[in-house]
Amino acid sequence: MNLNKEALAPGLTYEQELEYMKLSPFEVTGILKDKAENACQRLISQGKECEVLNAGRGNPNFLNTIGRKAFAKLVLFATEMAGKDTKKNSLGWRPNKRRIAEELDIYLKEDGSEEALFLKDAINYAESILELNPNDFVFELTDAALGDFYPDPPIIYPNIGKIVDNYLTDVIMPNNRPAGEFSLFATEGATEAMVYSFKSLKENHIIHPGDWIATITPIFAPYLEIPVLESYKLINVKIKESEDMEWQIPNKELKKLEDERIKILFLVNPTNPTSVGISRQTINKIADLVNTKRQDLIIITDTVYANFVDDFYSLVSVIPKNTLCIYSYSKYFGVTGWRLGVIMLYEGNVIDRLIANHPDDIKHKLNERYGIISTEPEKIKFIDRLEMDSRDVALAHTGGLSGPQQAIMCIFSLFNLMDYGRAYENSIKKILDDRIQTLYTYFPGGYQYLKGSNKTHYYSLINIVTLAKEKYGKDFSKYLTEKFVALDFITKLASERAIICLPGAGFAGPEWTLRVSLANLCNQDYLKIGKAIIETLEDYYKYYQKN
Numbered sequence: 001m002n003l004n005k006e007a008l009a010p011g012l013t014y015e016q017e018l019e020y021m022k023l024s025p026f027e028v029t030g031i032l033k034d035k036a037e038n039a040c041q042r043l044i045s046q047g048k049e050c051e052v053l054n055a056g057r058g059n060p061n062f063l064n065t066i067g068r069k070a071f072a073k074l075v076l077f078a079t080e081m082a083g084k085d086t087k088k089n090s091l092g093w094r095p096n097k098r099r100i101a102e103e104l105d106i107y108l109k110e111d112g113s114e115e116a117l118f119l120k121d122a123i124n125y126a127e128s129i130l131e132l133n134p135n136d137f138v139f140e141l142t143d144a145a146l147g148d149f150y151p152d153p154p155i156i157y158p159n160i161g162k163i164v165d166n167y168l169t170d171v172i173m174p175n176n177r178p179a180g181e182f183s184l185f186a187t188e189g190a191t192e193a194m195v196y197s198f199k200s201l202k203e204n205h206i207i208h209p210g211d212w213i214a215t216i217t218p219i220f221a222p223y224l225e226i227p228v229l230e231s232y233k234l235i236n237v238k239i240k241e242s243e244d245m246e247w248q249i250p251n252k253e254l255k256k257l258e259d260e261r262i263k264i265l266f267l268v269n270p271t272n273p274t275s276v277g278i279s280r281q282t283i284n285k286i287a288d289l290v291n292t293k294r295q296d297l298i299i300i301t302d303t304v305y306a307n308f309v310d311d312f313y314s315l316v317s318v319i320p321k322n323t324l325c326i327y328s329y330s331k332y333f334g335v336t337g338w339r340l341g342v343i344m345l346y347e348g349n350v351i352d353r354l355i356a357n358h359p360d361d362i363k364h365k366l367n368e369r370y371g372i373i374s375t376e377p378e379k380i381k382f383i384d385r386l387e388m389d390s391r392d393v394a395l396a397h398t399g400g401l402s403g404p405q406q407a408i409m410c411i412f413s414l415f416n417l418m419d420y421g422r423a424y425e426n427s428i429k430k431i432l433d434d435r436i437q438t439l440y441t442y443f444p445g446g447y448q449y450l451k452g453s454n455k456t457h458y459y460s461l462i463n464i465v466t467l468a469k470e471k472y473g474k475d476f477s478k479y480l481t482e483k484f485v486a487l488d489f490i491t492k493l494a495s496e497r498a499i500i501c502l503p504g505a506g507f508a509g510p511e512w513t514l515r516v517s518l519a520n521l522c523n524q525d526y527l528k529i530g531k532a533i534i535e536t537l538e539d540y541y542k543y544y545q546k547n
Contacts, residue, residue: 006483008543009491011035017487025221025506025515028487029056032494039498053525054500058272058458060519062428063334067415069115070122071145071408077107078142094149095142101127101134104142122414129417130166132159141410144403154400155387156186156342160410164342167413168327171306172344173317180320180347183383186401186409187390188339190304190328191222197300197324197343198226200382200389203369204355205362206298207263209233214257216241216249216267218274218461218509220302223266237262238508243463246450247274249282257289257297264298269314270305270454273461273507273515277309277454287318298350299323307332307425308432308456320346331458331519332428333412340401340409343386351382369393432457435518439526442534446470458519461504462533464489465512471534472541479544486512489536497532 005014020028033054040050081103082092101123108120126132137159143149144157151157156164161184168184169177187193201207213227214237227234239256241247257265265286270277290297299315299322306312306327316325329340345351356378358366363378370377373388373396380388391399401409419425436449436457447470449460464486469477486503489512493499504513516529 005485007488008484008540009488010495012488012491012495014485014488017485017491020491021485021487021503021505023506024225025056025502028490028503028506029054029500032056032491032500035491036494036498036500039495043498050498052498052500053521053529055516055518055521055525055529056500056502058331058517058519059336060331060334061521062431062519064332064412064415064424066115066118067333067408067412069113070119070411070415071404073108073111073113073115073119074141074145074407074411075404077104078145080107081142082146082148095139095146097135097139099135100142101138104138118415119411122411122418125414125418126159126163130162132162141407144407144410147403149403150398151186151400151403151406154396154398155383156184156400157403157406160406161186163410163413163417167416168342168344170417172303172312172314172325172327174311176313176317178317178320178346182320182344182346183381185343185345185383185386186406187341187343188401188405189330189336189341190302190326191341192339193326193328193341193343194223194226194300194302196386196390197326198232200386201264201298201351202232203389204351204366204382204385205358206351206354207232207234210235211263212237212259212261213264213266214239214262215508216265216269216271216278218271218504218507219266219268220272221506223268223302224508227266234264239265241271241274243510246452247271247276248279251285254282254285254289257286258293260294262294262297264300266300268302268304270303270309270312270456270458272305273459273502273504273509275305275456275459275461276450277312277456279454280313283313283315283318286315290319290322295322296350296354297322300326302326302328304328304331305456305458308429308458310453316344316346321348322350324349324351329409329412335408335412338405338408340405340412342409343383345381345383349382355382429457431523432518435521435523435526436460438523439516439518439530441527442531443467444470458517460516460518461509461513462501462516463504463510463513464533464537465510467533468537468540471537472544476541476544480540481512483544484540486514489540490514492539493532493536497536499529499532501529 007014036052043050081095108116140159213234216239239253316323325344327342330336367377387399388396501514505511
């Protein structure tokens, strides 16, 4: 059929839709939100009930409460300690380290609340299991909670760093941690960690305009956009997951990594928006390729969804020297507003090696840059350069994640290390499992969501063309793609039914997919969303029958 494209979404032309398709999906959300709000106003004016259901954002509506309560208790203790030796209202002194662990123990025993007892157990765990010095640790945690001093060292507090390291081992490298040491840099979430990483790679002459970066797609949309910014001008090579393989990576796509022009492999694992953990077989194939052919390949991996799959298997556990690993607490603990992230780098990593092997003229430039920090700037590791570059070197001594942020990060880490029965984790997984089941209630039996222990169910990427074929047949699904663009469907969903989903194409996914976040709405809302998707598809089918 030779058909001209049309638009069924009210108030839009095909030409306008083409312009919107150039935008980031998160910018499209703003347009869809306006249309959804207008739809609600119209429906309410007609005497109907309406609520905008925004399934576009991944901000969870579940969160950890005991960690927050314990942090609040810690802040109260720290503040009381600060005001202990002064008679002036509202004025305190930095607490003294001597006997501070004993002081906290007495304070928590006298309090007796659930959060006080949890914090007491957490402190005992850090001291007995992780073998931290009681006064050193409690003073560090108390001082961090007060936020009265610059983080020292700026990359992460020493004792907090040990706890976070143990937590990351538990989440990212269960049962397969490499024997060597990791260095950590606490950051303002994973997004800032990513910004810092690309900036420092550029500053240290590891990447240059025109270099190639391979990105496993579909992927979080901004990760497609960062490398091609004017600041970097990298050439993006897409390593495409296969929908037919449940979003795993075909061998022909992995083979692209043999090209030595590719300097960086960039990925999210478990994936966003496809919500799967990359298989052990694929991880091992990449590791084998790196070990045999691409020893200089840098891997940047975002592991924010690692908590949501069973037995997570990561590149950082099998090729740690090549992997810059980024993690965020945001999704699992419901702390997107807190901005809690970490960069992990292994000893003897490839980035340090590449810097050490620079020609003399580049070494001279770098020594000039970092020479204000050290008399031996060439010995500064990349993990420290990340922090220095985050404050343009000159302000490196004031860098690092704030004390209160590191304190609550520490508490969340201890909570998870002590959650032996995984009660919190299992509760969240059940919430997400229930939501995806509810979302698919009205879908035909032949179109089902992916199941298995490596599926996070944090998002669902719905293929409208496949759904159309399953419900109405191949001829209709072909007509749909030839007559309309996918954004028309998504816009119509917002404009008429006040439901916001993101276009999968914006994540470099198949054009006719839409992403539904399963993290941020109530269970019954997903019943409405699933029904609305089917009803919207029916509108197109009726139009097809008439024309």
